[in-house]
Amino acid sequence: MEQLEAGDPRQVGRYRITARLGAGGMGRVYLGRSASGRAVAVKVVRAELAEDPGFRARFALEIEAASRVTGFFTAAVVDADPEGSPAWLATAYVPGTSLEDAVRTHGALPQLSVQALGAGLAEALEAIHRVGLIHRDLKPSNVLLAADGPRVIDFGISKAVEASGLTRTGMVIGTPGFMSPEQVTGKPVGPAGDVFSLGAVLAFAATGTSPFGTGSAHAVNFRAVYEEADLGRLPSGLAAVRRCLAKDPGERPAVPALIMEFAQALGETDAQTAMTHALAATVWPPGPTTRSREPREPRESQEPLATEPRPPEPKTDPGPAPAPAPTARAVSSAQPKPAAARTNVRAAARTYTPPGPAPGLSRRKTLLIGGLVLIIALALTAWWFLVRGEVRSPKWTFATGGSASSPTIAAGTAYVSSYNGSLYAVDVATGNKRWAFNPVDNGGRPSSAAVSGNTVYVATEEKIYAVDARTGKQKWEFDNATNSNGGESLVRPTPPVVRGSTVYINGGTLRGGELNALDAATGKKRWAFRTGSLSTHTPTVSGGTVYVIGQDQARSHLFAIDAESGRKRWEYTGSGSFSHSPAVAHGTVYVHGRELYAVNADNGKRKWSVKAGEYTGSSPTAANGIVYFGMDDSLCAVDAITGEKRWSFKTDNSVHSKPTVADGRVYFGSQDKRVYALDAATGERRWTVEADSYVSSSPAVADGTLYFGSEGPPAFPAGSTGEGTLYAVDIP
Missing domain, CATH: 2.130.10.10 (YVTN repeat-like/Quinoprotein amine dehydrogenase)
Structure with missing residues (x-):
């Protein structure tokens, strides 16, 4: 997240701009806040695009279609003004890093994590295709790894840029190595084109490299059209990725079939349940790649961060050495609590302070009694919110x-x-x-x-x-x-x-x-x-x-x-x-x-x-x-x-x-x-x-x-x- 610079907007529509998130093919992306504090990603269109009437018309149509996409694994469009000066689009902010940054920093993902990723991305594509959109630019940087699953961003917008009239003759909007052969050669692109891109994204996640190598855009595109993908390091349990990369669109699997195949690999029948399974089994998030928190504004605009009070260390004999703490896998493999319960359990834990040792009681007995009181309090809190509901x-x-x-x-x-x-x-x-x-x-x-x-x-x-x-x-x-x-x-x-x-x-x-x-x-x-x-x-x-x-x-x-x-x-x-x-x-x-x-x-x-x-x-x-x-x-x-x-x-x-x-x-x-x-x-x-x-x-x-x-x-x-x-x- 970058500081705002001179020339960056401080207000777009009804959103207060607090930081710069990066740049995309359309223009700059900013972190915005609504009046209620809701975080959004605001994409501000480049001036040369916004001045083109053809782009604005196409942009309005794409926004209208994208706003109907309601899949769990997509970043929802929440607001837009294609007629604004400049034109802009706001989507739900997804706290987490991109798949590209995660793999570049931490290496390839394990097979089970890739299967969970495949189930989520395939369901995202289904939601996008359901409203008549084709993503056309699915790539690792357009996949965000949130704590509760992946999110696909920027769906449908690349078509507005490509149709703007500002692209050069023969120029194709897309990312080399992740475009389907039909997109590279200028043929019509349908849902099967996104399936090819999905295969390339999953291959990148599983192996750490693009399946069509590196080099100039021309060389990478040539290999995508005429040569087989390099999948020598692809795990055997990801055979679906090979089928996604078929040169002939008719030979690629349909998106619903991919959802089922990836979900079944995790023992489920649909993507969202598969992601729940993945969360419970520590398959997700894949390594130290996400931060499950709301975005913070740049440090200059922040108040000092509050720290939670720590209970005083008892001055009594600590007794026998405690048992080794459970491993991270053992802790996180428990079934995740529903969101309402998690929030209120954390709140209860913050307000509870273990009592000091009472006269006549050993520290061990005191801690046991305090633990029982805490368990009862948390159980009552969970019952209230899960059974009664707020x-x-x-x-x-x-x-x-x-x-x-x-x-x-x-x-x-x-x-x-x-x-x-x-x-x-x-x-x-x-x-x-x-x-x-x-x-x-x-x-x-x-x-x-x-x-x-x-x-x-x-x-x-x-x-x-x-x-x-x-x-x-x-x-x-x-x-x-x-x-x-x-x-x-x-x-x-x-x-x-x-x-x-x-x-x-x-x-x-x-x-x-x-x-x-x-x-x-x-x-x-x-x-x-x-x-x-x-x-x-x-x-x-x-x-x-x-x-x-x-x-x-x-x-x-x-x-x-x-x-x-x-x-x-x-x-x-x-x-x-x-x-x-x-x-x-x-x-x-x-x-x-x-x-x-x-x-x-x-x-x-x-x-x-x-x-x-x-x-x-x-x-x-x-x-x-x-x-x-x-x-x-x-x-x-x-x-x-x-x-x-x-x-x-x-x-x-x-x-x-x-x-x-x-x-x-x-x-x-x-x-x-x-x-x-x-x-x-x-x-x-x-x-x-x-x-x-x-x-x-x-x-x-x-x-x-x-x-x-x-x-x-x-x-x-x-x-x-x-x-x-x-x-x-x-x-x-």
Whole structure:
């Protein structure tokens, strides 16, 4: 971490700049702090790039896509301003060193550490590819080794630089020795290109050198295209690395298969559980390479570091020599405590001072009694936080005047719709209203919002609107009636979904449902697909396919539609009603009714199904090898591959809130007027928030803050006090 110099910014957007972290292909990278103290890595774009309109346009698209990447092993995009002066991008700060520095300093990693690294990086690539991005510059310096696993940074941005028009003819953006042959030769680069780069990164980690040697960029690139990789020192247990480095993209393994292979090498079935296994077995972190702490500002700006008090040395006979201390491996191989327990156990340990020897007691007995007291105190602390869970308070609330929709967070603004007919833009730092948009039609009841660049998209029962994100002024509207009989409905209109330059909206009229694809800039219809009669579920877009629910008089149908042409690829008909929007992960579509179905995303064939409750529950969320969904009064978690139950958590009322997974936690609301934060792997409660009324909306997580909306008129029962509220809660 470097000191700030003359010319370095002291403020970028809403972030105070405290130190320089380094430089990248885009420009300089700084350590920034939000008003709440959250640390972020702020990438400030080089002036010559920022002045190019083509770069800014591409940069905005890449940021929009990168902000949808939610994998555990990626550094999340938390804020950006592609139109700023200069343009900038902020990602979550990852305390830890790069893989490049770790290997250069400490040498090659052990085989088990490389397998854990491979599982994490493969899952990161899956999360990146899921939103249509290709990393294109995966290399050791873009892999950070945090205490709880690796993180991939800078995904998607290299394409913006390469397409800027400022690169010379024939110039390729990338790093020699880690680019795929197709990228070096200027051919189209797809997910298989990132797999090649992954193989090169893992080979570097396992052997300490690049698999294509050193020398000039031309020489290294030539070997990557025409010569075999030097893998003579690669351990035998890393055969997958050899397959990743195949010259033919079609011969490289798919990312889901790599996740499974690396995870199984550690005795698990998914990357996040494999990393938990690695942490417990001292496979991770790999040597003295990480520092599990928040970044410190340069020494000149720091106060003196506090030191913890040490108990006075007793002046009694120390007795027999103590037994040898356990080795580091033995200590760290114990199962790691959950985060909440670790924090509070450490706090309890700091406040506990062993008593001095009491009269008539030997030092050994005194220490024994003190140890028992400490164990009981720590056990009570752990029980309180693991079983009861902490109850947290919001840092601010915003009254919406009617039932609040699921919030959408973008560029420092929370967008939330209300049953009072308004769409609100709320400053996330203060909770103050920036603007309100009131649709001109009487359909009211706007949907949740979708945000892309400087435009917010929202639907009512009659229309879909495009609104300027900065001013709240309408840009265009499209007639999209969802209630053709003119009657009142308490069902919120289907939210729009934006991918690239297209807005997808499910009209769902009672005469026959219609999925519309609209030009995001003009609102002009590109194509329409008839889905059946009533269809009020949000479409899901993944990998060039739109997955949408249709309903006829007897059954529900899951359609896979080509996102560009609107042509049907396949159709799956279930035995009952599909009550919620589908989720897509690991090449599988998950759709929920009274059963949870897993359907092959390529051909529409059912893989498995499990009973999913008597009531409608919630839409499913798939993350890290687990599918989460509401079932009656519980949140359930099942294995994404087999459908086997992982765990369930019971609340005091129905669960209709679609769960949100972020940073190892799963967040959801309940009709018992609470929002819960659970451990995503085990289902253990970490903390809760009390709301003023029911919570059916899906929470959102951004920049260390949880956002959610509560119910209010007219959805809230008569005679109750709920007004409809947007909440912002700091995540511990």
